[in-house]
Amino acid sequence: MMDKIISILKYIVNVAKASLIRPFRKMFMEIRKKLMVKTAVGKFVRGFMTKVGAYLAGKPSSLKDYFGFKRYWIAKKLVLFIIIIIVCLPFAYSKWLKPYLMGKLWIPTFVINEDNFALYKGKAKLVTKGRYMIYNGDVEEGNCTGTGFLYDYDGNLVYMGEFLLNEYSGFGELYHKNGKLKYKGQFLANTYNGEGTLYSETGEIIYKGNFANGQYDGNGTLYADSGKVLYEGEFSKGRYHGNGMLYNDQGNLLYKGQFYQGVYEGQGELYYLNGVRAYSGQFHQGVYEGQGELYYLNGARAYSGQLFRGFFHGEGTIFTEEDKMKYKGNFKNGIFSGIGTLYSDMEKEIFTGYIKNDTIDYFAYLGETVDEIKKAFLAENEVIMGLVEFYQYYHDFGSIFTFSYAIEDEPPKLKSILFFEGNNPLNIDRDVSLEELEHSFGECTKQRYKSLTEKEFFVLSKIQKDPEQLYIRSFKLDDYELTLYYEEKSDSSYLFYEVGREVNENIPREAEEYIEEYTDEYDYSDFDIEYIDESDLD
Template identity: 30%
Template sequence: MLSYLWNQLIRSGGVFVRTIRAFFTRRLTGVTARVRRATNFSRNATRMATASVQSAVSVAQGPTRREDYVETSRLLISKALLLKIFLGVIAAGLILYFLVWPFVLSNFFTARFVVGDGRISSWSGRVVVYADAGKTQPLYAGRLENGVLQGRGEEYDENGLLAYEGWFQDGMRAGNGTAYEDGVMVYSGQFVAGAYEGTGTAYADGRMVYTGQFVAGVYEGRGKLYEDGALQYEGSFQDGTASGSGTAYYASGTVSYSGQFHNGLPEGTGTAYDEDGQVLYTGGFAAGAYHGSGTLYLPEGGTLEAEFADGDPQGVVRWNRDGRLYYEGGWNGAQSSGFGTLYSQSGAVLYAGQLSGGTLDGNWLLGLTATQLRAALGEDNTRNVSNADGFLIVSDALGLAALCSYQTQAEESQVYAVYLFQPEEEWIRLLPGMERVSLPTWPEDTESWSGQLRFQPPTGVALEAGTYHGQVFSTSESRATILYASGEESVSLLLEWTRLGALPDDGMDGVSDGSSAGGDGRLEAFLEILDLLETNGAGTQATQNPYYGTAPVASALSACQSLEQANRLIEAMLDYWEQSERQSALEENLTRTQALLEEARAAQSMGQGDAGAVADLEAEEAALQGEIQSCITQRKKAEVQAKAVADVTPASYALEELLLFFDPTQQDVSQLAQVAVAYAQSAGQTVDANAVTAQVKTELIDLAEADVHIQSALSAYQSAAASVRTAAGEFAMGRGSKTAWYEALSAQADARAELCAALAAFTSRANTLNQTTGGWVSRTFAWYDDILSPLFQSAAEEAVGSPSVGGSPFAA
């Protein structure tokens, strides 16, 4: 039974196959033709879909005729069924080929190729491409789209080590990914067109070195740079280096710099800090160094404002301490150097001059005059102090004392020694060992010595006498001495510069501050050397006037034969003496005026003078010459009178011997009247006592008035002499001008001439009283009594023998 069924099934199958073959043979011929005409499956997709729909409709209707079946020997098979089976097989094949197989291949299978395989260029799907035929060294892996990597994938180096993992676009790294070198991560972040671009992190030796923005593979934009795992820089980058605004850090994490950068170095405006966070500098930078305008913050406190170049201050700097300007001037390295100005806490100038090594330039100071030194120290900041060798200019605020020689007409006052010590206030710091102060730089030929020194400070130097540890440096022109409190050469107590060679020998043995001139022996001697004290300016004493001599006046009076001759000769000689003294004073003034005029003209010729000053001096010169000519005329007139009276030449005699002075207010008018009456009566005259008394009283009043003139002239002369002393002292110490000194001398000469005129007037009036009282003045004050008394006696005797015509003025 089973065998029969199997045979029937075999025969039915054969019939079915033959039927199908016959059926499809006819139809496949047409299909083949249509397939051959078709050039693209997509062109016929619509037609196939339509045919499929029509077939489906036909099948759905079912067979209705015998012709709708395929007849076999024993079976009728529906043609629609056969078509459905065929179409199902075709559809299943298409689905498997175009949908199922690509999906499975792309997602569950990976194609493996060797580089150079022709299929790679058009392949789509997951692949691994190897560098060797044995497929042991991969080059890249991922998904290909028409031979181009797209999406997530990996790249490997020639050693088969992972070089990149991440996303690809059109065969290039794009999007997020991680790059490796020798299997070690070097970058993680965003890629564009195969290069680092966007936000990412770079690594070196496994450590992060940068995180931030990239452009075309280099640092660009904002980012953070690390070194040994510590943040080194945070800010802007350009072309792979720090550029723009940013902040640099120390390894400890504290800020080292904040500001502008260029090519990895500070450039532009910024602020530098130390590791403790203290500001070091703020201002301009160039190539990592201080450059341009900036402020340097000093370790000991204070700031330095300057123009910087290559990290160092250049030109003029401004050094501020405690918020106040301390120094303004030149700078070298870390110290004040060159010309500069030191200021007090109140802002006053304490010093304007040369500095070296952070302190005053002693050798420069030794080359100054006293006037120049005062200008450097500020006139209001100094005082003068007496010293056995000269005088000291002292600046207490600066802690400086300078020993100076006295000024003479031949040489200005010079600085011979400079002492620098610590002032009472610690604002000024100029001693070696203090902040930013070092020992001066000595010439190569300098000889040095150190040891114990006994120091006796001059007056004005704030340092006690005693033994100190010291250093001495000697050159061919100067010597410097530095004193320390102990053997440790740390902060010094005193720095002294001394010019080699003794001060000029001026013959003086004392000293005085010019403000107290007049009571000091040394300055007194100095004034005598300068021909100021009781001189006529020509270097001789007042009694040695060139217009009269030294012969005694008594010898001239002895030549008189009568009292009248003697009286007339006395008056002529007094006039001659007064004019001689006045002419001498005028000539002194003329000499000084001409000297000043010559200097003024010389200054004007060099473009430094004042035309008005020259004109004033020329006018003064002309006036003095006119007054001198008047004195010459008056002297000549007095000389003629003396010659006519007694044939005497006044120029030969010591005329000052004639001068007489007493206090007229102490004389008894009644007694003098009695003396006058007695003398008149002895001459045989009848007198009116009242008239005599009135005459004597009048003459005493005239004498008292002359005495007042003498006292006034003497006071004026003493005041002028004191002014001369002050002006001379100022000039000697370099504080006053020659013009002021000469003006004081001229005023003194004028005062001396007025005093001489007052003395001559008093003597003349005393001589008149002497005549009225019959020689009482001569007898009382021993005024040529031995010569005049005999003449009075002779006059009385002659009057008795021959009364005078007209009678006595005292007649009743």
């Protein structure tokens, strides 16, 4: 049992001895390699080192291998070993210990492009030839790699954070020249890349979110100069792209929905400054197009339907302030156009038929029978029977319809429509001169003074006017006759005007023909909106 213990102890001592001697033997071998030259000196050194190595490897065998010192005996090999360590210590220090301690116990300073800088690894200060420090941090093989501080030639901090091969890469902070923080977040190859926050020179936040290649990309929030949120949502290549919410400088929501390359595209909602929704529906190239709902501020009117280039176009519905339906039907270029239905403020249908230029296409009904007129004009009316014709007064439309009486099998037909000032389909200016009229409608064909017809007396009674004299002019307008009624001979203003034609000249049009006329101009298939995905950008 004792023999085994002694054997184990000897083994442990030999292992410890070998571990202690091995580094120095390796050092001797490296020195020997460096001194291996084909000279007598080289051979001498090589032989000397061999002998020393062999001498150190052996065990002391007699008293000749010891020094006597008072009562102590010191092995000569130990003395030689200590001498070799002392001689080799400077070399070991410069080779291994100094590089290891540099950057830990003290930070060395290097000049830009200095030769030994390329071999250094650790913390260092980098200065110009004029001794201006421009970098303080980790370096590796001549490159700024790790964590450090970058300065300009005036000593102002430019960047602090992570570096890779002399470039901002990783998390860091970039600063304005005035010392204010410019950007805080992730970098890649000197550009904003990843999550970060961008600031102005005065310290206000500009943007917070994701970046790619230095641009806003992904989810983020853009701020106005006032500090209020300007946009919140998705970005692509620095522009609004995807789902987002747009605000004004005061922080009021303006738009919520989809964007494509910075403009409204796809499904979205537009808002007034007071927060009331103005439009909800589809957009194309920044304007209303397709199915949607449009609302007017303070109850002027609201719309639900299709739009094109920011205007009503296609099927839609108009509402009053209380969301009561005002119009339902087709829109074109922002106005009512096609077949549609108008409603009163009591949500009763008052008209179903042809719509043109944002109003009823009255002229399409000239020459139609009284039954067709009743199908289209559903509002309540007052009927006045005249001697040679009869009239229907529609208060909701501000107009009076004139019908011929039936002749044998011919039913009554619409001869003319007289419009009050509130209803002006031709958009004739209230104050208009004869020269302006003739420029617009050609030479005056008829004119007369106060001799009023029974219809004119009827009209004046409805608008509560009793002029001293009535001045009348008529013009030929294509196959229509346009008659304007003036309150004074001086032509200062008109009271109403009338458009009519002889019923025997009229050729009624079928609804299909009318629809075709208003739809041939546009290919409605082009108005189908599909949101474009970011992958389609390229």
